[in-house]
Amino acid sequence: MALLEVNNLKSYFFTKEGVVKAVDGNSFSIEKGEILGIVGESGAGKSVTGFSILNLLDPPGKIVEGEIIFEGKDLTKVNEEAFEKIRGDKIAMVFQDPQTSLNPVMTIGRQLMETMLYHNNSLSREEVYHASVAMLKRVELPSAEKRMESYPHQLSGGMKQRVVIAIALLNNPKLLIADEPTTALDVTIQAQILYLMKKLSSDFGSSLIFITHDIAVVSQLCDKIAVMYAGRIVEYGSKDEIIFDPKHPYTKGLIACLPTLNDNRERLYQIPGVMPSLLNLPKGCYFKERCEFADETCDVYPQKQIIGERVVYCHKI
């Protein structure tokens, strides 16, 4: 049985201007120890997918349909009180900006210990202290004991993100959701953090959902990839299928417009146009206005097609 199975998830925002279908009927699953990458442009619904799993959608946002089965239990039916026991314990999240995810007026040590004590109140403070220091060492933060007394502003961006990851892993979660965890960091630091996340997820046997706009990062890190466009998954399959043999024109475009270091092209490939507003979606396939293969058939939203292990939504395959 899969660790997490998301079926036909629909998360809508009921705004004054109309209903925004931020996540519209998406399904995916993740096995124990697996890394799933969710790729897409801003506004594609990647983060909302992550928030939906953790039941962190604020009004006017709401899950209107679908199931999120985690260890056999449907998370959409769990009430907030029970969810507090799951969140930060069995499922943890790492956010994009380490600057804002840490409390600026609490020491690093207190933030770590609080997280652990909240979910394990039988432990003594001493045990928790040692476990926290040990975790800071696992994420390779230099001089861990000293850092327990530091405040977030005394650390660099990369160090802060290590602390956030340490907090997320402290209770040995079954599933870690990382929402653009390296976007705010420099490339060299990004490489360190990616390496760390891959290593820790295999050491701890945790599954990881990695949300990013960068398909190159996903290809280095993930086992499975879901490509999202305007609220819907357009292609979903194993990393090798998606990266080396993309079928959906949008996935193809995303890969082709990556700058690479070892080719001699003069210009970059570009996908024309922009992603449509979720309030004003075109009839039929959402990508048709930017797609070079589009014709009349694309005026109807494509049915799900299954090719091997992969799912793809396109008429032109």
Add this chain to the structure above:
Amino acid sequence: MSQDLVKLLEVKGVEKVFKVRIGTFGKKDLHALNGVSFDMFKGKTLSLVGESGCGKTTIGKVILGLYQANSGSVLFGERDIAKSTPKQRGVIQKEIQMIFQDPYSSLNPRKKIGTILEQPLKIHTNMDHKERMAVVHSLCSDVGIDPDYLDRYPHQFSGGQRQRIAIARAIILKPELILADEPISALDVSIQAQILNLMMDLQEKYHLTLLFITHDISVVKYISDFVAVMYLGEIVEYAPKEALFKSPRHPYTKMLLSTVPTIHTPLVTKSVLENGEVQTPIDLPQGCFFANRCEYRDETCDTVHPDMVDNGEGHWARCPKF
């Protein structure tokens, strides 16, 4: 280097120090620029690459006159503009224009884009309204903005379109030099390629000289003629594009190139990344600034600060080992 290059801008030994507060009473010097030197040639693009905090934006602001250098010179034609404010620069100022990172904050939200684009012509030329609007219209089609949209406000445009407007504003006076500070970092991947291609087209059409400031070494490959790599307030490598990508000489450049994620390379493993992060520019080390992260480090690196050395082909690097 070939002879047909005409020097437009010469940056020589520019230093910039900021005073920062440490604790309640203490003050310390933050060395943002430590003797930055490079040349820019007419019609060519120089890319300035480095991580956040390396001083790449600071040098841009010195060239633009938003900061005044503490020492060193910036020669624009015959004149040294390193210590002059935009006002003191007079007519020179209109020859240097800027494209900022965030098109959401660089356009005045209360003005129609027609007004925004007309403004520079109003200030710097004697054209009448009709002539000005003719220039604005022709430029709009160059950057791919429908001239019918001129009476819309910035919020009615997407990020990519706004960046096109910002580009149009920067080139409308036909400036000699354009500084583009991370012009694509705030945009989505599919839009980044559009803007990058647009900048290359415009450069060809108007023979622009471009200083392209970025943290992303992978895009530099497309747009540059020359590349300068910055680290902790100094240039550590300067070379024609081909040479830099083919045979990088400085260990930091090598590290940058190896950490760019691509779909063809596996995740970078431990060895390259063993050693930490950038030093602070407040207490600079005595030796090589990069020594604490360098895999080739030995004792001399901790004591002697290396100079920029030319390998004889215009490929400069600040490392005695390569």
